[in-house]
Amino acid sequence: MDFIANLGLGFETALSPVNLLYCFIGCFLGTLIGVLPGLGPAATVAMLLPLTFTLDPTTSLIMLAGIYYGAQYGGSTTAILVNLPGEVSSVVTAIDGYQMARQGKAGLALSTAALGSFFAGSVATLAIALFAPLIAAAALQFRAPDYFALMVLGLIASIVLAHGSFLKALAMVVLGVTVGLVGIDVTSGHSRMTFGLVELSSGVNLVAVAMGLFGLGEIIHNLSSDQETRSAYGKAIRGLLPTRQELRQIFPPVLRGTVLGSLLGVLPGGGAILSSFTAYAVEKRIAKDPSRFGKGAIEGLAAPEAANNAGAQTSFVPLLTLGIPSNVVIALLMGAMIIHGIQPGPAIIREQPELFWGLIVSMWVGNLMLVVLNLPLIGLWVKLLTVPYRFLFPAILAFCCIGVFTVNGSTFDVVVMTVFGFLGYLFRKMECEPAPFLLGMVLGPMLEEYFRRSMLVARGDLTVFMTRPISATMLALALAIVVAMALPLIKRTREDALRED
């Protein structure tokens, strides 16, 4: 059987001592940079890339890939502990994860994230091994109108994300879209709302905004509130590992998150960002009691974490099957392959089976290492919360500034983060949530881009959104969500109206 033989080759490659060592180094570094806010995998891989030139190509790819998915594990740690998403994908993790931490369940939240990620990573890796070429072919079916419909669905879902006022969530989405439009417009090539600043021509840095709105906003809020509420968050910490009953509770969300993440991760251009948001929205919709979300619901943590990690694994598919990178980090890995004289592309499975299967098996091995590495660390992370806040917050601030600076080596981004820190505090005061803002910022420009591209290709024919099955299905789904949301609202207004009569 071919598959078994291939897996055998993969294990042989991945389990060689050198590759095991570099896989560990990669995962370890990934966890570290994931934990340090701002310092993301893209900056790290870019910095380490030249160091890998002397290594064997398979070994260096195994290590660089380890950094990438390791960072997905580590990224959730600060999101949960101090409400500081170091990456866009962990924004959703911060919503319920941080609330759990405030309730003294930081350990449970971290272990749920780690176990959920491990499960998702393993399943996604298996999916790549079995169906990589098939998945890639399916992803090619996605054209501009389908992406547009996906983004509409995502934006609708983002309103579900909010647990407060519907109107405020909508306002946040719109504001986010506006900020997202800053920079050079792809379709026309013109600069928009850059005020002549070169720094703004490639847009407002998303990581800086996320860290400002969540992390800095939280710090200002904490400092402005009295001592009592602040110390409450290091209060009695219960068991670190989930109980059997909790495991049973998180399994279905993790499974749903894995499937969603695996599918969306393959799509180049925005699929991966959507996965954690969509997973959260799905959980909230099907929950018996959606009001728990945003107040420390474990499903709201488990599903997006699983989706996030599954997506990180399957985003390798377009690279390995077509030679097309689906995000910045993968593009850097592609650079690493090229510099080693390996042409990424469809021929890779045939011509470099050792690299292909070795990398895939190493991803599974790496996921295992990450769980083993992260579970014992949880105790340590949780202890961090007992550090008095007057020491903790300056440290967080310093890490934030360094982290944001390293992304592009730009002081401008540090200013952006500071500005959005104050905005984040203001939003809190007005009881507006930052998550819909961020999703608007990510999706708004893509929504526009795909809409205009659909119109260009279809020569202005709007029916294209209805005639393509993928887009029609997703738009129908979006409409269904809107109706489902509106019905109770209409019912309630009617009840209210009747009561007034």
Added chain:
Amino acid sequence: MKTYILAGALAATFAMTAPLQAQDTYPAGPITLVVPFAAGGQTDSAARVLADALQVELGQPVVVENRTGAGGVVGTQSVATAPPDGYTLVIGGPSTFVTQPLLSKEISYDAEADFAPIAIFAVAPMMFVVNSESPYNTLGDLISQGQSEELTYGSSGVGSSMHLGVEWFKSLTGTQAAHIPYRGSSQSLPALLGGEIDFLIDPPITALPLVEDGQLRALAVTALTDDPRLAEIPAMSDAGAEGYQQMIWNSIMAPNGTPPAIVGKLESAIETILAKPEFAERLQQLSLSARFIPSDELSAFLANERAVYGNVIEQNNISLD
């Protein structure tokens, strides 16, 4: 009084000889080679390959520094104002030295006046590709279809060389095609594979593997090349677009005012490196061909590029402001 004059004369002599000596001993310290794009890309990889070889040739460390932002403008600008002492150099290419300055008034450097061109060290053609299931087997097929019906083509964005190239091709052949801009090859290639667009021009580094796998068909290359993997594919100028000639190139540029002796030293070091087969082989892995265009010819080469692209930009009224 006399001693003062003597001292003054001595000082003046020293002041005059000091830079000369500096040129004799150049390079006396590490050289920074600025890459205005992200690490891991084709330009960055080519720069690192060259830096390794220069290091051996010059006996001093050559450090690659990625200064990214605004499509390469940030890094290039930083070198325009660097001291012209040969210790800060920048990798130049078609976008930062030809097209972007033509497309936008807001570029803060003058690609002509602020730089002393040293040499081009690597070139590559681009590939004119269609989906392998498309009915076009030659460039001629596509042109005749495009003369009666409007086709669609993708590019890596407004003002990219893929966009400007096709616009030039259209005006040479009378082909009609609507421009669909994408964010880069990672978006435009899947669109071509999925049948969203009819054709595009893309560099071999991303397009060739898909051609070799049979998913795409190469109708032409944009310039004659000595890359053996592209030997079978006709050049566009021979396949129906007469006069068409477009290349990707990588050069080394120094700030204007760099002493000619230093420019000469770097130029001859690059010439020596390019004569080595192992260097050509490393470039080949990056889908680039080693080619030496020295400083004096480079100025004329750049002037020609500016004239060609300037014409396309003006005719089609393309701007990035």
